Amino acid sequence: MGGSTALEDVTALVRAELVQVNRLVEEALMPERSELRALLGHVSGFRGKQLRPALCLLVGKALGGLRPAHLKVGAILEMIHSATLIHDDILDGALVRRNLASLHSVYGHEVSVLIGDYIYARAFQMSVELPDTRCSRLLAEITRIVCQGEVTQILHRYDLDMSENLYLEVIGEKTASLYGAAGELGAAYAGGEEGLCSRMRDFGYQLGLAFQIIDDCLDVEGEESIVGKSLGTDFGKGKLTLPFLYFLRSLSAAERAEFDRILREGNPAERQRVLMERFDLSEGLAYAHRAADACLKRALGRLEGLPPSEELEALRTMTDFVLNRRR
Amino acid sequence: MGGSTALEDVTALVRAELVQVNRLVEEALMPERSELRALLGHVSGFRGKQLRPALCLLVGKALGGLRPAHLKVGAILEMIHSATLIHDDILDGALVRRNLASLHSVYGHEVSVLIGDYIYARAFQMSVELPDTRCSRLLAEITRIVCQGEVTQILHRYDLDMSENLYLEVIGEKTASLYGAAGELGAAYAGGEEGLCSRMRDFGYQLGLAFQIIDDCLDVEGEESIVGKSLGTDFGKGKLTLPFLYFLRSLSAAERAEFDRILREGNPAERQRVLMERFDLSEGLAYAHRAADACLKRALGRLEGLPPSEELEALRTMTDFVLNRRR
Numbered sequence: 300m301g302g303s304t305a306l307e308d309v310t311a312l313v314r315a316e317l318v319q320v321n322r323l324v325e326e327a328l329m330p331e332r333s334e335l336r337a338l339l340g341h342v343s344g345f346r347g348k349q350l351r352p353a354l355c356l357l358v359g360k361a362l363g364g365l366r367p368a369h370l371k372v373g374a375i376l377e378m379i380h381s382a383t384l385i386h387d388d389i390l391d392g393a394l395v396r397r398n399l400a401s402l403h404s405v406y407g408h409e410v411s412v413l414i415g416d417y418i419y420a421r422a423f424q425m426s427v428e429l430p431d432t433r434c435s436r437l438l439a440e441i442t443r444i445v446c447q448g449e450v451t452q453i454l455h456r457y458d459l460d461m462s463e464n465l466y467l468e469v470i471g472e473k474t475a476s477l478y479g480a481a482g483e484l485g486a487a488y489a490g491g492e493e494g495l496c497s498r499m500r501d502f503g504y505q506l507g508l509a510f511q512i513i514d515d516c517l518d519v520e521g522e523e524s525i526v527g528k529s530l531g532t533d534f535g536k537g538k539l540t541l542p543f544l545y546f547l548r549s550l551s552a553a554e555r556a557e558f559d560r561i562l563r564e565g566n567p568a569e570r571q572r573v574l575m576e577r578f579d580l581s582e583g584l585a586y587a588h589r590a591a592d593a594c595l596k597r598a599l600g601r602l603e604g605l606p607p608s609e610e611l612e613a614l615r616t617m618t619d620f621v622l623n624r625r626r
Numbered sequence: 627m628g629g630s631t632a633l634e635d636v637t638a639l640v641r642a643e644l645v646q647v648n649r650l651v652e653e654a655l656m657p658e659r660s661e662l663r664a665l666l667g668h669v670s671g672f673r674g675k676q677l678r679p680a681l682c683l684l685v686g687k688a689l690g691g692l693r694p695a696h697l698k699v700g701a702i703l704e705m706i707h708s709a710t711l712i713h714d715d716i717l718d719g720a721l722v723r724r725n726l727a728s729l730h731s732v733y734g735h736e737v738s739v740l741i742g743d744y745i746y747a748r749a750f751q752m753s754v755e756l757p758d759t760r761c762s763r764l765l766a767e768i769t770r771i772v773c774q775g776e777v778t779q780i781l782h783r784y785d786l787d788m789s790e791n792l793y794l795e796v797i798g799e800k801t802a803s804l805y806g807a808a809g810e811l812g813a814a815y816a817g818g819e820e821g822l823c824s825r826m827r828d829f830g831y832q833l834g835l836a837f838q839i840i841d842d843c844l845d846v847e848g849e850e851s852i853v854g855k856s857l858g859t860d861f862g863k864g865k866l867t868l869p870f871l872y873f874l875r876s877l878s879a880a881e882r883a884e885f886d887r888i889l890r891e892g893n894p895a896e897r898q899r900v901l902m903e904r905f906d907l908s909e910g911l912a913y914a915h916r917a918a919d920a921c922l923k924r925a926l927g928r929l930e931g932l933p934p935s936e937e938l939e940a941l942r943t944m945t946d947f948v949l950n951r952r953r
Contacts, residue, residue, distance in 0.1 A: 332774060334781055386739050409780055412713050412739055413773045416746070420770035423750050427762045432754055435762065439751035446744040447659060453736055454661055 304620040306348055312613050313356040316370060320352045323374035324381075327421045338414055342381060351376040351481045354506070354617065358485030358499050361610035368488040371425055372434055376481050378422035379438060383445060383477075385415040433487055441480045448472025456537035459559060463544055470511040471504065478507030498601045502614070505598035509591040510621050515540035516587050517626070519571065519580060526626045534574060535567035541590060546583030554578075588622075595622055631947040633675055639940050640683040643697060647679045650701035651708075654748045665741055669708060678703040678808045681833070681944065685812030685826050688937035695815040698752055699761055703808050705749035706765060710772060712742040760814055768807045775799025783864035786886060790871055797838040798831065805834030825928045829941070832925035836918040837948050842867035843914050844953070846898065846907060853953045861901060862894035868917060873910030881905075915949075922949055 310317060328339045352373030359369040389411050419442070426435035448469045455461045455469075482503025486496040517526050518533045519542055533540050539547075550558060561574045574580075595618040605611055637644060655666045679700030686696040716738050746769070753762035775796045782788045782796075809830025813823040844853050845860045846869055860867050866874070877885060888901045901907075922945040932938055 330774065332778060335774065335777055338777065386743060389735065389739060408716065408735070410777055412716060412742075413777045413780075415739075416713060416742075417770055417773040417777070419743070419746060420766055420773060424763070424766035424770065427754070427759055427766055432759075435754045436751070439747055439754055443744055443747035443751065446740045446747060447657065447662065450662055450665065450737055450740045450744070451659060453740075 304616055304623060306620060306624075309613055309617045309620050310349065310353045312360065312610055313353055316356050316365065316373070317349055317352060319370050320349070320356075320373040320377060323370060323425075324377055327374060327378065327425055328418065338410065339417075342385070342414065342418065347380075347384075349377060350510070350617070350621075351380055351477060354478060354503055354614075355481040355485040357610045357613050357617070358482050358502075359489040361605065361608050361614065362486050362491050362495065362499070363489035366488050368429055368434070369485065371429060372481075372484045372488060375422045375426050375434065375438060376477065376484075378418050378425070379442060379445075380477065382415045382418040382422065385411055385418070387449070389415075434484055437480050437484065441476045444472045444476045445474075448474075448476075452538060455539070457559075457562060458539065459547055459555065459562075461539055461544060463541065466539075466541055466544055467508065470508060470515075474511040474514075475504045475507030478510065479504035482506075502598050502601040505594045505601070506618060506621060509594040509598070509618070512541055512587050512591040512594070513621060513624060516542055516584055516591075517624075519575075520584055521625065531568065531571035534562065534571040535569075537562060541587040542580055542583035544583075545586040546578070546580055549582070591622055595619075631943055631950060633947060633951075636940055636944045636947045637676065637680045639937055640680055640687065643683050643692065643700070644676055644679060646697050647676070647683075647700040647704060650697060650752075651704055654701060654705065654752055655745065665737065666744075669712070669741065669745065674707075674711075676704060677837070677944070677948075678707055678804060681805060681830055681941075682808040682812035684937045684940050684944070685809050685829075686816040688932065688935050688941065689813050689818045689822065689826070690816035693815055695756055695761070696812065698756060699808075699811045699815060702749045702753050702761065702765060703804065703811075705745050705752070706769060706772075707804065709742045709745040709749065712738055712745070714776070716742075761811055764807050764811065768803045771799045771803045772801075775801075775803075779865060782866075784886075784889060785866065786874055786882065786889075788866055788871060790868065793866075793868055793871055794835065797835060797842075801838040801841075802831045802834030805837065806831035809833075829925050829928040832921045832928070833945060833948060836921040836925070836945070839868055839914050839918040839921070840948060840951060843869055843911055843918075844951075846902075847911055848952065858895065858898035861889065861898040862896075864889060868914040869907055869910035871910075872913040873905070873907055876909070918949055922946075 328342060330336055330339055355373050355376060356365065356369055359365045389408055423435065423439065426438055429435065448471070451465075452469045452473065455465065479500040480503070482499035482501075483496045486499040491499070515533060518530050518540070521530055523530050532538075534543065547555065547558065557577070558574070561570060561577065564570075565573060598618055599615060602611060602614060655669060657663055657666055682700050682703060683692065683696055686692045716735055750762065750766065753765055756762065775798070778792075779796045779800065782792065806827040807830070809826035809828075810823045813826040818826070842860060845857050845867070848857055850857050859865075861870065874882065874885065884904070885901070888897060888904065891897075892900060925945055926942060929938060929941060
């Protein structure tokens with residue numbers, strides 16, 4: 300691994316299909332009532348990295364070829380992810396998302412909650428229209444698990460004793476589970492047998508764990524203009540991610556008390572800066588990067604022995620992108 | 627019609643089944659992780675009128691007998707309704723719901739949004755497990771429509787020119803559509819042919835319109851201790867319901883300007899009281915009651931010619947309950 304990988308290198312092989320996925324999302328979010336168009340159009344403006352649909356499409360191509368269901372699954376994954384982000388932004392009080400003002404900062408909480416619900420409902424609707432129930436069953440379950448992970452994280456805010464295991468469980472639920480579903484469904488709709496579906500779920504799950512660990516690091520060490528969203532929000536809200544949890548282990552009782560005080564006092568948007576003026580978090584960040592690297596090595600292991608193809612190479616490149624991304 | 631009808635009179639014939647519906651809801655909301663138990667237990671404490679499952683069950687019994695799917699559909703309807711209420715409470719800033727502190731006033735907005743999402747996801751999961759896709763397709767669509775109605779209502783806050791037609795469309799979407807689905811699915815899972823399903827959808831839809839109109843009246847003239855939720859919230863938030871829309875027609879330009887000023891100024895929780903000290907809303911309320919009565923007459927018309935049964939009588943009684951309820 301090492302070196303910097305552009306997102307475009309990862310998604311080049313499915314660029315045309317990602318355009319079709321976007322079109323499906325836009326069609327699905329075209330409201331009956333024209334008054335809602337501006338609102339839902341604002342959501343289409345959030346064009347993110349599309350890693351989840353790209354993963355589903357690349358797995359499908361690598362394992363037997365794409366079917367129409369792959370495009371729909373890609374659109375459904377992207378809609379569920381968008382709905383999660385919209386509800387997340389409300390939760391986090393984030394003002395910037397992908398360099399755009401977040402939905403709730405423009406339209407208020409009430410509309411944002413409802414638009415998130417609307418997008419979830421459209422995603423479920425699209426999933427039920429697929430010829431079999433694999434996607435709809437799996438994604439209803441994953442949506443539940445995502446919420447469970449997010450609620451658990453909130454319940455453990457300001458919890459300096461949160462274990463690293465619980466952190467990994469939580470990010471597994473709130474993030475990795477959807478990546479796992481993308482891998483599994485990519486394989487399933489290419490006609491892969493169950494063993495292969497489960498391998499590709501594991502690949503996606505480990506990739507998703509690494510993605511979230513790096514995301515949590517970027518919230519500490521990233522540059523807002525590059526990452527494209529408000530940073531320092533985790534610590535500001537009392538959310539203790541892996542770099543902090545590791546760092547906490549090295550503190551004396553007095554330092555721990557000081558850490559706790561900084562975590563709870565003053566302006567939430569300033570807390571992380573205050574902490575970093577007092578403490579050096581670099582060991583915690585290095586530890587988290589190593590943990591992400593270990594997840595990605597496990598992910599790569601799940602690809603071993605698969606028939607060689609350009610798409611398989613792109614999946615390998617995806618692990619490289621996730622580790623070294625700056626945004 | 628006329629006279630007062632107790633809820634118990636309406637639901638007596640399906641009391642045992644409603645207990646089973648409750649049990650299904652409780653099972654569905656039993657979380658894997660014990661930390662979430664208190665939260666989801668709080669939701670089970672919101673035991674409402676259960677009119678939607680009662681409607682589905684009575685229609686099923688009246689038209690050929692209950693199957694296991696009816697109980698599941700009843701539970702799904704109740705979960706979708708609960709999720710809507712939880713997200714609604716956030717929107718409305720309501721502090722009291724069914725005489726209990728609302729979820730967000732105890733646990734905060736962030737958790738409430740997620741718990742609503744969790745319950746939606748469990749409802750979809752249960753619907754996908756039914757042997758056919760009628761329920762899952764219909765309820766994903768209805769959930770979307772409910773959100774559309776709610777957003778439209780928000781976009782027309784403080785809109786003194788909102789038409790009565792748009793008001794009826796909005797309450798059709800946000801409330802009546804789910805009652806319509808309850809009627810339709812009750813008939814469908816009893817083996818009713820399409821014409822009958824559509825009649826029972828219409829019955830539910832008209833009943834739901836009347837339910838919402840009366841709800842909007844209770845927000846003006848109800849007693850908080852009886853209704854069991856915060857009142858005066860509609861006007862406080864700029865929501866112009868039927869009694870206000872009718873009343874507005876009778877105002878001079880100067881009175882209209884005064885109405886507008888009261889609608890926008892001062893403490894939201896006090897606005898309705900201030901308005902009622904200045905204006906007499908009784909004609910608007912009487913008009914809204916007549917409109918609800920007309921919906922219920924249309925609903926009763928849809929029952930004509932059905933084979934006589936106790937359950938059919940209970941459905942008739944339900945229209946009476948909706949019109950005359952105090953809570």
